[in-house]
Amino acid sequence: LARCHARSFSPAHETSAMAAMIDTSLKRKDPEPETSAEASVATTVAPVAVGTAESRGQASPVGKENAAPNDKGKGDEPGAKRLKSAPAGPAVVRKQVEYYLSDENLRHDKFFSEKIASDAEGWLEMSLILSCNKMKTMKATKEDVVAALKDSRLELKEDGSAVRRPGNAPLPKLEAKPQHQSKKNSMHAHDGGVVAGIKGVPAEQSWMQVKEQVKGKLPEKVSLWHVSEVNDKGQCFLVAPPFEGDVRFFEGLEVELGGVKVKAEVCYGEQLQQTLKTLPKHIRDKREKESRKRQKERNRPIVVGSQKFVNVGALRGKVKEILNSRSDGEALKPEGTDFKLIKALLGFHPKGAVKSEGTTGIKVAKSPQGDTRCFYLLKQGGAEEDVSMKKCIDAVELNPPYVTVEKSKGEAATPAAAGVVMAIAGAGEEVGKSTGVDPNQDPELAAKAEQAKDEAAKA
Secondary structure (H helix, E strand, O other): OOOHHHHHHHOOHHHHHHHHHHHHHHOOOOOOOOOOHHHHHHHHHHHHHHHHHHHHOOOOOOOOOOOOOOOOOOOOHHHHOOOOOOOHHHHHHHHHHHHHHHHHHHHOOHHHHHHHOOOOOEEEEEEHOOOOOOHHHOOOOOHHHHHHHOOOEEEEEEOOOOOOOOOHHOOOOOOOOHHHHHHHHHHOOOOOOEEEEOOOOOOOHHHHHHHHHHOOOOOOOOOEEEEEOOOOOEEEEEEOOOOOOOOHHHOOOOOOOOOEEEEEOOHHHHHHHHHHHHHHHHHHHHHHHHHHHHHHHOOOOEEEEEEEEOOOOHHHHHHHHHOOOOOOOOOOOOOHHHHHHHHHHHHOOOHHHHHHEEEEEEEEEOOOOOEEEEEEEEHHHHHHEEEOOHHHHHHHHOOEEEOOOOEEEHHHHHHHHHHHHHHHHHHHHHHHHHHHHOOOOOOOHHHHHHHHHHHHHHO
């Protein structure tokens, strides 16, 4: 027993036992508990954020938003903590809240529409607005929203607990959200030829009637490549070759079939991919060939203002370089090339004329929408307004201002000069024939030919 007792508590055994205990304790160590404050924030914020329109990817005038993530512990922080945030001014807060209650948003925002409709007086709780990811990003509080809406047409409850549309205006009819067409991956989706669908084709109408009606409205010398059969849902799909303004044409196309007016809808995303699979192989090959051709044509030098770039990608890189080389609040020098470039780019913005009115300067500062940087237009009286260069560059990409190559005088005179050389050379040959001397071997004739070439080059 003594030997067993001694062996069981030998130094080696004791060391290994302690190591095992330490290892076990490390493996079983629980994560640190949340503080009461963190737990309360996670409990109150997350459930509301999950149901908001923005957490489901609804469109917003300020850009994309992150969906509220899971908040199970410190490792998985609540959505409000993970979002990059920056305080926003009253004008930005007001613009965002007005957008939430606008017809533009509510016709596609089922969540907010249902919440407003469920209230007899049309109020939308302030807590729901504050739970939106954009409002969290801007660090907006209830007091911020109340102050921002002071001069707005939107109505506020006396205690600021809810907001509603002016005069409790009726809600717009809910519609399916249109596919986002300004994304980079869909900007050139129809470079090889537009694929469009026509819905609501009357039962007695076939693809032949559809083709004839569309053909009558197409530009001269443009013919459809393919028209599908009308399916059991009354849909017919067609493919056209590329032509100037083709996407715009089909977006506004309306034809009459059997006394019923039906509109064309340009296909994007999943619908486009599914339709392409049904096309004959030679039509798909045609589109791909035309798409490559247009892509090659786009990769040409452009000019914005007085500055030239090898392509749109180089322009985008230059704008990024201007942003990164300035400190927050630094203004661009009016006489500098960077200022002139940004001012010229502003002309491509969809609302460029309105935004540039009264502009006295341009500066770089932190964006109100997150931890990024953007350009601000400095206005008379000290006001300032942020501007999206992305919208400007997207507009440039849609309609690139290509550099026009002009032939130099030397190049223009080349055909005439060549004619002179040919005439003199011909005369030399005639002389050679009449005298029986090869003009290439006669020094005098060779000198005359050389002189003629010099004169032609000068011309």
